[in-house]
Amino acid sequence: MNKIKFATVWLAGCSGCHMSFLDMDEWLIELAKYVDIVYSPVGSDLKEYPENVDVCLVEGGVANQDNLELIHQVRKRTKILISFGDCAVTANVPGMRNMLGGSEPVLKRAYLELGDVTPQLPNEPGIVPELLDRVLPVHEVVPVDIFMPGCPPSSDRIKAAIKPLLKGDRPTMEGRDMIKFG
Numbered sequence: 001m002n003k004i005k006f007a008t009v010w011l012a013g014c015s016g017c018h019m020s021f022l023d024m025d026e027w028l029i030e031l032a033k034y035v036d037i038v039y040s041p042v043g044s045d046l047k048e049y050p051e052n053v054d055v056c057l058v059e060g061g062v063a064n065q066d067n068l069e070l071i072h073q074v075r076k077r078t079k080i081l082i083s084f085g086d087c088a089v090t091a092n093v094p095g096m097r098n099m100l101g102g103s104e105p106v107l108k109r110a111y112l113e114l115g116d117v118t119p120q121l122p123n124e125p126g127i128v129p130e131l132l133d134r135v136l137p138v139h140e141v142v143p144v145d146i147f148m149p150g151c152p153p154s155s156d157r158i159k160a161a162i163k164p165l166l167k168g169d170r171p172t173m174e175g176r177d178m179i180k181f182g
């Protein structure tokens, strides 16, 4: 049997969605029979997102230049991209900074006005990625195939969404159990 190339990506999120993924506990062993995890903060050390990924769960909003570059690469190299959790679907918690009017006031407030010792803006080109002015939900940057809301989505919801994909089918994302936010 050809295994599905499976990935998970962590953009601007708290990693709670990934924790919920790990909460599938022993079903992860079952999942491992069907998928090869080719890229993930919880299952692979690979630094570069690989080519020809079948399914990818994307956690988090698009908040900085690194997120932006990665999500374009993910889209180009992935057949089924799943917007995974409320931060990916709506920008949610990281998107709360959008009401403050851009990255500059946010950085000034956090690092200058509230900086107790040697207040200074973080600046290390190539190491500290530049913030985007607004945090964007994934579908505002690239097309998304499946939306899986939840903060985080429960492990039951994640399992119910992944199971059909293992047989080449699409999950039905309908009803309270599958698409309730929060």
Ligand code: SF4
Pocket (backbone or CB within 6 Å): 012, 013, 014, 015, 016, 017, 018, 059, 060, 085, 086, 087, 088, 092, 093, 150, 151, 152, 153
């Ligand atoms: S949706 Fe909730 S659990 Fe998931 S990354 Fe955002 S804040 Fe964390």
